[in-house]
Amino acid sequence: MEKPNRIASILLSSRYLSIDNKSARAKSNLDSVLTLMMQGVNKNSDQSINIGIDMPDENKSKKGVENDFATANLVLSMSAALDFDEKNKNKTDVEKFTEKFTTMVSALKESRKNQKGYYWENIVPYFIEMKDKNMIEPYANSIFLSQKDENATLFTEKNKDKMAEFYDWSKNFKLK
Template structure:
């Protein structure tokens, strides 16, 4: 037991000596590396060493808060966020996010909402809108959540999670089209994760709404009535396109082939409906998906966002390299 104690003491002394030889920034960088590896407790120990060198390091306090948040110690995360924010504004925006979420996780959503509002007033950043929208959604304030997330998407449309929460908001509001369009975009940005698989299943569920096969020859179609007259024709097109999957001439097609055909029909009708319509949905989503039809890449798009569906997707990629290259070229041009 005495030897074990001496060995442990030697290790602790070695770590302490090691940290003393490093600069403040180097110690914080070591902590960040440990955090990124998922070793949050060791990261916290590094930040403690950093704060021994400089207790006024806003960055050390912020990184400490972030690691504490990941250990689910939300009280400590809140404490260090507030210390970081009191010291300077270099880490203020990200501290608002961790602080708001720490309060929310402590069962204080009203306080979290006020923190997010305060942050949004100071910083024009989509991540503040995103986190604020999630808290509002969880408290049932769908209108506030909607306003925040649509504003955030217009700031930066490449954040997958923003499209996903917007879809969930619109599902709660009972709007099928507006629940689907953000999922399509989400799957484009994030086609192959656990939440992608769930989102894809939700998308198929929306497509199948209102279509019921009562017999071999009879299919009942009902169109959801949500009060959004602008999208009523598209609602009908969704149900009609899914119903055509059962026709004799389509019986030999796979589920993915049907999916691509259905998407072609939906995106086309949406583009044709746009005309002079304005507003978030007509300016953010509809033109994008209509451009896919005009560029003749709905098919590769449909297979790409179906990545979680297994071997048929990979086989299609292997057999359709030219179509996939055309799809890639479209997005390379979009970025430029």
């Protein structure tokens, strides 16, 4: 049986959250995304940080593999480890998410050449365009509303224009 694809799961749940950020299901999806983003990363009692990374199956040829997110998976794990860095201890959950998500999408953009599969063709372009249009910050704050996060609520109240621009862009996004 094939292992679940962490990046594909994050992308699909994140796309759902762009449509629904109010329901109990939205909160559950965000919890799942946050757990997946930190998968394999933990801090030990001696303050060391462990990063467990799923390595690609050596028996599979890289050519022809659909939905290969090995690069983004590695980059996300490294980025997630930074949550434990002293310089990030005062950052909000939304800020930490935004940094990890931006880093992951940047890795997707950099590694997309010659990639194929449903997620690469139908889901990844949405997030790459979101990043290119500087919409990850409003997106992140919008999805954290499902947890009634006070920082997200404050951001959305202070940035009504940014939020409206994000919602309008998201609603009208079309695959190219």
